[in-house]
Amino acid sequence: xxxxxxxxxxxxxxxxxxxxxxxxxxxxxxxxxxxxxxxxxxxxxxxxxxxxxxxxxxxxxxxxxxxxxxxxxxxxxxxxxxxxxxxxxxxxxxxxxxxxxxxxxxxxxxxxxxxxxxxxxxxxxxxxxxxxxxxxxxxxxxxxxxxxxxxxxxxxxxxxxxxxxxxxxxxxxxxxxxxxxxxxxxxxxxxxxxxxxxxxxxxxxxxxxxxxxxxxxxxxxxxxxxxxxxxxxxxxxxxxxxxxxxxxxxxxxxxxxxxxxxxxxxxxxxxxxxxxxxxxxxxxxxx
Amino acid sequence: xxxxxxxxxxxxxxxxxxxxxxxxxxxxxxxxxxxxxxxxxxxxxxxxxxxxxxxxxxxxxxxxxxxxxxxxxxxxxxxxxxxxxxxxxxxxxxxxxxxxxxxxxxxxxxxxxxxxxxxxxxxxxxxxxxxxxxxxxxxxxxxxxxxxxxxxxxxxxxxxxxxxxxxxxxxxxxxxxxxxxxxxxxxxxxxxxxxxxxxxxxxxxxxxxxxxxxxxxxxxxxxxxxxxxxxxxxxxxxxxxxxxxxxxxxxxxxxxxxxxxxxxxxxxxxxxxxxxxxxxxxxxxxxxxxxxxxxxxxxxxxxxxxxxxxxxxxxxxxxxxxxxxxxxxxxxxxx
Numbered sequence: 086x087x088x089x090x091x092x093x094x095x096x097x098x099x100x101x102x103x104x105x106x107x108x109x110x111x112x113x114x115x116x117x118x119x120x121x122x123x124x125x126x127x128x129x130x131x132x133x134x135x136x137x138x139x140x141x142x143x144x145x146x147x148x149x150x151x152x153x154x155x156x157x158x159x160x161x162x163x164x165x166x167x168x169x170x171x172x173x174x175x176x177x178x179x180x181x182x183x184x185x186x187x188x189x190x191x192x193x194x195x196x197x198x199x200x201x202x203x204x205x206x207x208x209x210x211x212x213x214x215x216x217x218x219x220x221x222x223x224x225x226x227x228x229x230x231x232x233x234x235x236x237x238x239x240x241x242x243x244x245x246x247x248x249x250x251x252x253x254x255x256x257x258x259x260x261x262x263x264x265x266x267x268x269x270x271x272x273x274x275x276x277x278x279x280x281x282x283x284x285x286x287x288x289x290x291x292x293x294x295x296x297x298x299x300x301x302x303x304x305x306x307x308x309x310x311x312x313x314x315x316x317x318x319x320x321x322x323x324x325x326x327x328x329x330x331x332x333x334x335x336x337x338x339x340x341x342x343x344x345x346x347x348x349x350x351x352x353x354x355x356x357x358x359x360x361x362x363x364x365x366x367x368x369x370x371x372x
Numbered sequence: 373x374x375x376x377x378x379x380x381x382x383x384x385x386x387x388x389x390x391x392x393x394x395x396x397x398x399x400x401x402x403x404x405x406x407x408x409x410x411x412x413x414x415x416x417x418x419x420x421x422x423x424x425x426x427x428x429x430x431x432x433x434x435x436x437x438x439x440x441x442x443x444x445x446x447x448x449x450x451x452x453x454x455x456x457x458x459x460x461x462x463x464x465x466x467x468x469x470x471x472x473x474x475x476x477x478x479x480x481x482x483x484x485x486x487x488x489x490x491x492x493x494x495x496x497x498x499x500x501x502x503x504x505x506x507x508x509x510x511x512x513x514x515x516x517x518x519x520x521x522x523x524x525x526x527x528x529x530x531x532x533x534x535x536x537x538x539x540x541x542x543x544x545x546x547x548x549x550x551x552x553x554x555x556x557x558x559x560x561x562x563x564x565x566x567x568x569x570x571x572x573x574x575x576x577x578x579x580x581x582x583x584x585x586x587x588x589x590x591x592x593x594x595x596x597x598x599x600x601x602x603x604x605x606x607x608x609x610x611x612x613x614x615x616x617x618x619x620x621x622x623x624x625x626x627x628x629x630x631x632x633x634x635x636x637x638x639x640x641x642x643x644x645x646x647x648x649x650x651x652x653x654x655x656x657x658x659x660x661x662x663x664x665x666x667x668x669x670x671x672x673x674x675x676x677x678x679x680x681x682x683x684x685x686x687x688x689x690x691x692x693x694x695x696x697x698x699x700x701x702x703x704x705x706x707x
Contacts, residue, residue, distance in 0.1 A: 204643040290534070295538060314539060
C-alpha cells in the first residue's frame, strides 16, 4: 500500500492539471468577449498574417476575435441546460422515490423510460427541423433530453437512502415529510448527485457543441466555437488555424471538465474505482 | 416437487421461482419495447406535424410562394385532421410505405436504400472493433492497476470520453491528412462504395470508436479489478489455476456485466456519432440524408429517417438489456 501522502499529492497534481486544461478555455469563454474589441474591417477569406495573427475566417473576419467571442454561448447554454434539467428531474425523482403510492411512481417514471430509448441528438434534430430554435431553444431541448436519465438516477439514489433505518426512525419520531425528504434523503444523495452533475455537464457540453456544429440553435455565421469548426472546414488546407483553435478549445473544455470532476470527486476520501487494498489471502498467493 | 426441479435448484441456480421471474422480466421488457416503439412513432409525428400556425407556410421557407404552399398542403394532406393523417401515416409504416419526399417527389424508401450501405458499413466496423478494443484496454489497465500503463489508459479514457466527435475528428484530420498526408481528409469522390477505399474509413471509424471505447474500457477495468480481488478469484488461485485462466474464464465474465449494461448508452452515442461523422467526413449515409432533409425541411424524409433511427435504437436497447440480464441475472436492469 502506498503512503497516504504520495496518493494525496498525486491527487492534487491531477486536480491542478485538470484545472489548467479547463481553465484556459473557460476563461476565454467567459472573459473573452470583454477583450474582443470592435470588429475590424473584413479582409479576404482564409488568409494568414496581415495583422490577423490567427488569420481570417470564411468571410474574412479576424479568427482570434471570433475565438474570444465564441465560447460564451457554448458554456452558458450548457450550464443553463444542465440547471434546467435538474429543476425538472429533481422533484420528479425525489417524488417518485419517496411516494408510497405505486401508481404515482409508475405515472412519473414510466413515460421517462419510454423516452430513454430515443437517441438524444435525433430528438434535437427533429425539433430543430420544425421550430428552428435559438440558443434558448437549444438549451431547452438539451435539458429535455437529459431529464429522463437524470430523474432515474435521482430516483435510484434517493430510493436507496429512503430505505435506510434512519428514515424509519425519523418517521416514527413523527418528523415532517419535508424534513425527511430534503433534510435526510436529499442530503445523503448529495454526493451521488454531485458526481452525476459533473458527468452530466460534460455530456450536455458535448450535446450543445455537437448540435451547434450541425447548425442547430445558431446562426450560420455566429461567433461560436462549434460553428467556427463547421464553417471554416472548407479552408482547412489553406488556413487551419480557423478550425484548429476552436476545436482545441472545445476538446480542452470537455476533456478538462471531465478530468476535473473526476479529480474533485475522487480526491476527497472515496474513490469511484476501488483502490488496491490487498487481501491477505491474495498477497500470499502472489508471492 | 419433481426430482429434476430439485436438481436444477442445486445445480445452476436457476430454480423455478427464478425462471418465472426471468420470464416475467422478459415480458415486461418486451412490453416496454413495444411502448417505446409506439412512443417513437407518436413523437416523430407530433414533433414534425405539430407546427404552430399553418404548417405549409412554415415549411415553404422564408419567402412562401403560394404555389409551393399549395403543393405542400396537398402532399402532406394538411386539409385532413391530424388524427386521420397519423392513422394514414402509421398504417403506411406498417406496410413499409414511408411516403414521398416533398423536395424531389421520390419515395422516402429510395432515400433510405441509398444511404443504408455506408452507414451500415461504418456501424458494423465500429461495433466489430469496439468490443475487443475496449475489453483489451480494460483488462490491460486492470492487470497493471496503479502502475504507469493503468494511469495512462485511465486518464486517456477519462479525457477522451466527453470530447465531441467533430472536434476530435477535425483535429485528427489536421494531423493525419494535412500534416502527415497519410489518410484522405474526407470520403468525397469515393461514392457509396467505401469498402474499396479502406483508407477513407480509418479516421471515421476511429472517431466513432473514441467515446464508446473509453466508456466501456473504464467499466471493464473497474469490474475486472473488483472481480480479481473477489473471494472466488482468490479461491481459484489457491487451487493453482493458471493466472490467465482465472482472469479470462472466471473474472472477465463478471467484469463484463456493468459494461453490458452500458451498451445501451453506447448505442445512443453511436447513432448520434454516425450523424456527426458522416457530416464531418462527407460520407453519403443515412446521417447525411437526414441532415439534408433537415436543411430542406423535407418532412416526409425526416419522419421516415427518424422512425428508422428511433426504432433501431429501441431494438438495440432491448437487445443490450437482454444481454446485460444474461450476464447479471441478479441485477434488475431497466424496467
